[in-house]
Amino acid sequence: MSLMEKIRQLELIEKDIAAAISSAGQGLQELSKDKPGNKHVETHTTNFLKTLEGVETGLTKQINYLTQVSTGQPHEGSNYAAQKDLQMAIHRVEHVKSRLNELEKLNAEHTRPRPPSVGQRSFSMPQTDHMT
Structure with a gap:
């Protein structure tokens, strides 16, 4: 299956998610009325559940595909x-x-030579002639 086909399938899933949210919103809007129509609530709920089932199926297919191609080995074109x-x-x-x-x-x-610090005295040993 081509990359463009996979992208089209994901776009369809995205549209289905938007439709499911819309159905849920319409159902909730109907329920918030003083006298909600049971038939409308049931219709929106049914639409929501059917769309959600389609989304779940589509996402499961996409996830299964990804588990097949992501085995740690680069696949063709990756x-x-x-x-x-x-x-x-x-x-x-x-x-x-x-x-x-x-x-x-x-x-x-x-490695750089260090100058004597201020206030530090330097002592030297007196030179003695050991040959005498």
Whole structure:
């Protein structure tokens, strides 16, 4: 079954959902009247239930189709797996770049000479001539 046919089926299901909601709304509107007509309420309720049953059947068919094609293996015409692999690879590259930048900063901090702090004295040992 083609992609366009699947989309048409989903559009029909969407229209049926709207019709079911409309039938339910009309039934509730009839019930909110001072003197509701039982025949009208029953008609709207029946329409709602029949339409809802059709929606359930259609959605079940769509779900069954999706479970068949989504087994983790890419099916004909699908590039989702390749796109996801690419996105993950890009994410890993960005993470590695970030970690390398952090390591460069740490290396620069540890390898640069540190000037003596203000108020810190430097002591040196007196030079002695041991040959005497």
